[in-house]
Amino acid sequence: MPRDAAVDARGLRKTYRSGKTARNAVDGLDLLVEPGEIVGFLGPNGAGKTTTLRMLATLLRPDAGTALVAGLDLGADPAGVRRRIGYVAQGGSTWYEATGREELILQSRLYGYPRAEAAGRAAAAIEAFELTDCADRRCKTYSGGQRRRVDVALGVIHRPQLLFLDEPTTGLDPQSRARMWDEVRRLRAEGMTVLLTTHYLEEADALCDRVAIIDHGRIVADGSPAELKRAISGEVVSVGLNGAAQAAAGLLDGQPYVRRVETGGDRLRLYVDAAAGAVPLILRTLEHAGLQPASVELHRPSLDDVFLAKTGRSLRD
Numbered sequence: 001m002p003r004d005a006a007v008d009a010r011g012l013r014k015t016y017r018s019g020k021t022a023r024n025a026v027d028g029l030d031l032l033v034e035p036g037e038i039v040g041f042l043g044p045n046g047a048g049k050t051t052t053l054r055m056l057a058t059l060l061r062p063d064a065g066t067a068l069v070a071g072l073d074l075g076a077d078p079a080g081v082r083r084r085i086g087y088v089a090q091g092g093s094t095w096y097e098a099t100g101r102e103e104l105i106l107q108s109r110l111y112g113y114p115r116a117e118a119a120g121r122a123a124a125a126i127e128a129f130e131l132t133d134c135a136d137r138r139c140k141t142y143s144g145g146q147r148r149r150v151d152v153a154l155g156v157i158h159r160p161q162l163l164f165l166d167e168p169t170t171g172l173d174p175q176s177r178a179r180m181w182d183e184v185r186r187l188r189a190e191g192m193t194v195l196l197t198t199h200y201l202e203e204a205d206a207l208c209d210r211v212a213i214i215d216h217g218r219i220v221a222d223g224s225p226a227e228l229k230r231a232i233s234g235e236v237v238s239v240g241l242n243g244a245a246q247a248a249a250g251l252l253d254g255q256p257y258v259r260r261v262e263t264g265g266d267r268l269r270l271y272v273d274a275a276a277g278a279v280p281l282i283l284r285t286l287e288h289a290g291l292q293p294a295s296v297e298l299h300r301p302s303l304d305d306v307f308l309a310k311t312g313r314s315l316r317d
């Protein structure tokens with residue numbers, strides 16, 4: 001294993017059992033995160049993102065597999081790993097009755113910093129995360145974006161090398177989301193490696209240097225957003241069909257000018273080499289069968305197309 005990887009996980013597995021049923025939430029997962037990267041862990045609900053993060057953050061013991069986390073062996077030295085990482089849970093961890101400043105001071109004290117240094121770290125975090133206006137109010141009065149920034153400030157108060165963020169922007173409005181992206185980029189610029197989970201395609205595309213797509217507890221694709229999209233060469237023709245999508249799919253699947261067909265609701269997604277040549281042929285085939293498209297759109301492959309190509313399902317469903 002390369003000693004300098006921020007995360008090098010091999011064959012991680014976690015099985016949840018209830019009664020007689022067992023479910024592999026994480027099922028032989030390999031993941032490599034290089035230092036200084038922002039890596040996005042992208043996948044639908046229940047894909048195993050949180051379980052993976054919790055294992056890497058020493059909060060859950062893997063049933064199988066090995067991992068180096070921040071240069072240390074997860075199984076052999078979990079306490080060492082904990083000192084080098086930060087973890088921000090999905091729901092956050094602020095206590096509503098406390099102020100942000102109190103929370104930050106308490107967190108610093110929990111890491112063992114003396115009182116004066118704890119106050120200094122809290123003050124620096126309040127400035128860095130632009131929380132000056134609300135730091136001395138109770139957390140229950142904060143906006144969603146402010147609360148989430150306090151959560152992240154709490155997660156990095158000890159300056160970890162590696163930060164795990166579980167859905168840092170879920171539920172935030174677009175402005176607060178963009179603000180959080182700036183915070184994450186700032187932490188990376190300060191030398192931190194960030195592994196975050198998201199089910200927002202836009203977030204993975206805009207923020208992450210690399211994206212690992214997870215489905216059913218396994219990585220199904222891994223690369224920079226641009227690489228992942230390039231791997232799906234050609235173009236995507238999306239045809240709206242008002243209730244006739246299945247019939248149209250049957251007609252077009254197997255045609256030489258269509259590489260693959262995906263159906264989703266009333267739409268067909270047709271993967272073609274070149275839309276300019278394929279669209280007239282597609283329209284002619286539909287017309288012969290008496291099918292009238294409600295709309296035809298062309299687009300370059302998106303991360304959703306990558307997800308579809310790898311799993312046969314849309315992340316947006």
Ligand SMILES: Nc1ncnc2c1ncn2[C@@H]1O[C@H](COP(=O)(O)OP(=O)(O)OP(=O)(O)O)[C@@H](O)[C@H]1O
Binds near residue numbers: 043044
């Ligand atoms: N404590 C648990 N006991 C039993 N099953 C669990 C437990 N925690 C998670 N699971 C199941 O394991 C699977 C993976 O869950 P996990 O929370 O890791 O997914 P996720 O990708 O983070 O999903 P989400 O995006 O909804 O947070 C899901 O099917 C979930 O229901």
